[in-house]
Amino acid sequence: MNAAEIEAERKFVAYTANHPHIERAYRTALDAIRGANHSPQVVIIAGPTGVGKTRLAKSLYRQLREDYETESVSSPEQIPVLFGNAVATLGASFSWKDFITRLLTRTNEPLTDKKLAIAGQQNLFADLPLARFKENSTTDALRIALENCLRERKVRTLIIDEAHHMLMVKNKSDRSTLEFQFEAIKSLALETQTTIVLIGTYRLLDIRDLSGQLIRRSEIIHFPRYDARIQNQRKQFSVVLKQFLAALPISHPFLVNRDLDHFYNKCCGEVGILKDWLVRALNRYYQSEKRPAFDHAFIDGYALANKALRTIATEALLGEEKLADISEDELRKLYMEGIPEIPDGTQNAKGKRPPPGRRKPNRDPVGASNA
Ligand SMILES: Nc1ncnc2c1ncn2[C@@H]1O[C@H](COP(=O)(O)OP(=O)(O)O)[C@@H](O)[C@H]1O
Ligand SMILES: [Mg+2]
Incomplete structure (x- = not known):
């Protein structure tokens, strides 16, 4: 490869095609984030793998930094937008420790090295002297460090790419662990007044399926393929x-x-x-x-x-x-006829939980009354 070819390849790699789906997702996300800054919340951007989500995340990051530039000038300590990546952990559940330490390291948080006390994870921080690591630090300590960092650095928006990895728990059918993961994200947003943008595959929708309550204060934006x-x-x-x-x-x-x-x-x-x-x-x-x-x-x-x-x-x-919506007809049918009976031989008959909001068909004794 000669120099001209290397340059030609670099140019093509950097080339961005503007297309309606990325533009719509970008505009909707930006509106949601800007709006959310008055009342912090979680913005979820979901799309298939390879659609261009990371590229979208980077554009959002650049734009928001520009948005907040004036504020950063007035306060040089401020990091108004923070970009993180929820790295997959091989075979195990998502590691909050790992995630938070990476984020804190990225902000050059002065206290971070004192809090980075994770045995066995030193190799993540090859550029920090090992002597700085202490044993016995806990995820809690790190979480508090992150909360403080978000507050002190006045982080307005935290963008987390590959966020579906955060929902990776050892036992997928364990709803309470999944719920906990999302609750943790939501309370981080509320406690620190930071808008959290989660970008990831459709697996992120598991959050929505957990319960209507959980998705209050969150907005889902779809970035679809053609x-x-x-x-x-x-x-x-x-x-x-x-x-x-x-x-x-x-x-x-x-x-x-x-x-x-x-x-x-x-x-x-x-x-x-x-x-x-x-x-x-x-x-x-x-x-x-x-x-x-x-x-x-x-x-x-x-x-x-x-x-x-x-x-x-x-x-x-x-x-x-x-993500597809249901028709108004379907909605009307539900209003008029209630929840349809679940025939035998379906999932529920096998002892699995019914979908959220749906009662077990055999829960109420037939003909029972309060009298
Ligand atoms: N609109 C676009 N124009 C040019 N390149 C794009 C565009 N969208 C995505 N790409 C490129 O395609 C590749 C895959 O996109 P990426 O954002 O990583 O997808 P995802 O995160 O959804 O898996 C990346 O190299 C990215 O830079
Ligand atoms: Mg990606």
Whole structure:
């Protein structure tokens, strides 16, 4: 790869396609965050993996920093927007300790090193001398340190990317642990007057499914892929595709927008997956000794396998279904007819909990009265 090629690749990697779904999510999120600053709350942005959520998170971060710039000037200690990442912990439940220490380290919190007392996690802080670590620190101490930091640094908005990892608990069916995770986030927002933005996959919707009570003071924003079943979205996807093809720094007479279906199939209508695919192909193209034609035969070698795409698509479809609203007819039916009987042989008959708000069908003795 020569210098010109390295630069061309860098430019394509940095290239941003503007498209309606990211723009809508961005505007809605910004309005929600700006509005929430008067009454802090939790803003949840959910979308499928590879749709462009991290990119959206970074744009929000940049914009909010600009928003708050005037305040930062008046108070140099202030960190008005903080960006964190809820890193997955291998096989285990989400680690608050890990998360909070990372956040505190990022703010260069002067007290942090005294509070970073986590045995066995020193390797996370390779740049800090080991002597600074103390044993026996607890998550509670760290939580208090985080609360103080958010207050003292006057953090207005805390953005947490990959936030679905926070809901990773060892026992998924244990609702109380899940509830606790979200309660912890919510009380952090309330205690410190910080708006918390959670960005992640549709798994974040588990929060909403827990109970109506839990999602009070929270707002859910959907960042969806392009759905080929909807004509307008097909059209919008083809416009994004055209932008990417035009931005490619090499000639590619064999890749044309009319291959829309193939491009769509290989990215499930997700802009980030499409971009990653083209970036990978471009990089390999530049690396190859004998330059092949930049056509489907070549780029398909760098696309995701159909099986992987099937998994991604299934997750996306399930998430979309979860977020889809119900019709007014369905609502009216509920008002008029009440909750439908659950036939035998369904989940509940197997002893599982009914969905939130639905009573067990056998709870009330038939014909019982208060008399
Ligand atoms: N609108 C866009 N224009 C250009 N590149 C994009 C766009 N949206 C996403 N990407 C790129 O696609 C890749 C995947 O997006 P990312 O934001 O990481 O997805 P997610 O966080 O939803 O999994 C990243 O390299 C990102 O920079
Ligand atoms: Mg991401």
